Amino acid sequence: MASDIKTPVVICWHMHQPSYEDMRTGQFLFPWVYLHTIKDYSDMAAHLEHEPQARAVVNFAPILLEQIETYLVQIERWRHGAGDIGDPLLAALVAEELPETGTPAFLGLMEKSLRANPDRIIKRYPAYARLAELADVYRKKPELQRYISSRFLSDLLVWYHLGWMGESIRRENNCIQSLQEKAYNFSTDDRRALLNVIFDVLSGIGPRYRHLAQIGQVELSVSPYTHAMLPLLLELESAREAMPEIILPAHRVYPGGSEQASWQLQEAKAVFQRFFGIAPAGCWASEGGLSQATLALLNEHGFQWTASGDSVIHNSLNRAREDNPELPDSGNHQPYTFGDSPVSVFFRDDGLSDLIGFTYADWHAKDAVGDLVHHMENIAGQARGASRPVISVIMDGENAWEYYPENGFHFLDELYTVLAHHPKLKLTTYADLVSQPVAAPVHLPHLVAGSWIYGTFSTWIGDPDKNRAWDLLCEAKVHYDRVMGNGNLSAEQKESARKQLAVCEGSDWFWWFGDYNPAQIVSDFEHLYRRHLVNLYEMIGYPAPPSVFHQLSQGSGEPARGGAMRPGHEVDKPV
Template structure:
């Protein structure tokens, strides 16, 4: 591609879910892993398969890959007469007995089957919408509950999974089309057939992405194992590089954080290699969380590139005294290196990425893609000093439920336009490291931050977030004591090490805070406390009493439910 004079565009899709399992029981507390498999990971692979000239980076959190594998093991065990599937919603889909109307279990299962986007999923399908209306009547009229049969739940379970089905599957799979046409009165055989489709789709994810990678059509990359914020593990004080006045937790440092950060990268690489049969070249450090020390660690671990948000590079420009008086002095559209750290770092064009995440869902697909590509062409035309690089980085799962038909038309149009564009070419970060379009720019120091606002305020500084950090630090101290005393051996030691890793994940801290929705905060803070309690039990210590009380309440109404955030604090989109 050295002779290709078109401007390189990198689409980087990040696939990530935290660990939703109760590690003691093996039960999935929430169903988001398998539902995003059905709706998003399958579709994202299918769109790339349908466009041979398209290229993209697909980044996986290793803990997500392990959970997909666990689902497949549990489904196969159940098929062979073993234990019930450890996800209560998926297990109910094929259960021969469902809760009776009027029981708490009936209401709980009904509510779970309505956790979907009302406009884009539930109301799209008339039978699903009718079931939702019946559910509302059920809640408001206890006197009619006795007249509701378990067939209502059976139909609702089927439509819940049909609603979360990948659009590429919906348009082609005969079983899914037959079930949709039937509309109601689903039998046990219908439900079993649907589970078989679900299992087949989940089993296809690893091989499909592995094949795309082997053919050079995507670059597979990884995040640290359980998605921790690496700079904060290394130094909680790094939060002050971008927010000097931030209030930090009572614990000045996370105990042994450097070793833990290295462990997450090593464990993540082990899982990645097992799934994809290759080593990753790049690492999207969780939430684009980077610092100078993080780059050093990534280099030591053999990674050649990383990436973050454009607020991070602008903070680094400020620290370097770059004035911005010349057009190219603060150009984010290029590769960078920082001081003696060797990994190449790319920076997300937050404006372009946020247009996809927050703006285009309500546009006609052709208009949205034309607008996005027009912005890219403007960037290409305004380049002052060498060929630019245009990185677009966002979640590969959360945006699409806000688009018509799971973003089918937008993604098809995006790949169609870009795979043969006269001025732009789709590529990968690995290819840009192997064959740079211009020498990376060197700045003396990377100011620590994340892709959100260029700070770590999403994970630290709020009273609830700091309290969660202090609880984690205290648990780590007890863990270290158990290790030093030699009380952890063999499988118990391995389990405790991984359980600690789950507690270190970023997602728990993301959701703490009054600005987040109360229901989601309740889910995630409960799971965080459960993971910490399990850690204490594993190392033979009594969990502190405060772990049995809620840590955060929530109550806000952020855009897109809080699962996505704009890269800049001053608005959504460009």
């Protein structure tokens, strides 16, 4: 069969948001879970549904799935008068009364309703753009604020949610289309109808991806429960493997890290099973963070494959050549195994993935896909001998698309159409490549610990601000261990505390600390990290030390695409 000689291509989308929920109050401090769900996770399913011959791997962080579920529960309880919606923006969308103009509450909701890409979202809709202009007047001329109607905020809230709506929904949903045509003076019924659409999209995410998995279009995989960096939980010193001179936190060991890392995987599998009814074959370890100890742990929990960035395999090949100078360079387009671990490891083509993340947003869709596929054809054509390459494109499923016209609709449609029917390339999944390999994995004695970013852990540790955050976590873990062992907490209290600890272990807090990140986002995530730590101390009945309240990081930079994404290499070059 012709397909038997095609070069396998795996597109792996990683769906991930950290915990924005205050577990003690049920309040969401930021709206990114439900906004990315209605905009991105829904669109990504729709593109696969539209092209039945396309296949992909879709990886979910369990803490994201649980937060989607919490939104559904809160909305349903609100509908029945049994509770409030815990997200201030979503609650404001359907509030009977909005804050008065001139109040801090009014200003806060106004500013939050403008946190959208100005070129691709706000300016796309004339009515939204006019509201943004009026908001600028509101800021600059406070003496005029008293004359601005509350209708302004009501319409702004509607347009914010319309702007964040997925393109597939926008093109097919009659309610969304009628609201866009109405454009202004939205009624309470309009706003509640919009909430109903949001609820329907949120409730459909699990069933839609479960169905795509059942018919074989999608392989679903999982990350550690709260997207924790497993290699660093296991061994902070593993950061030295790729960066021997890195400065580590004062606490050189995360207390009880092995047990906690194992629990992160155990809990991830339980949540995944509950949502999708299957056991995952693969694990995208958070941020592609791997080490030899992490591979052993993944194998212990029954995972058959994992993946990382191509700098990790280059570092590992260079290390292997120190003992075996004649070792050939088998490159990043092959599966590997390392040491005693049987887990197959695949490696991201950073050049191809970063073209999607950072370059193609401003290209015409056909030109962008044509260029990407041309690079893939070159890789396939360079294969020598019996071994065929495996081309891996791995990236976030949400962050790139707000920089594309119409949420990447045309690019993704063209991408799946071309690859699904390509004569020499074949979309497949990692599970299929493990069960029916195109070549035996290349074996190396040791994997050099690192992540998909630069092949190091420098994005999460080593910077003074990041190290202070680790020291706060390590200190909290010491107190947590003492309290958990003294028998003063009930089983239910211990379970809540353990989940709160896991939230504090999430990778995102450490990602954002550092002067090279935008000041507002650093402030947001530092506030959230502190809140989670304080909640942990309250749950274990131990007073939070003063160090928790000292500022960690300030931020002043503006990385590519607003900092939500980073290239895999310091200086990235196309394949």
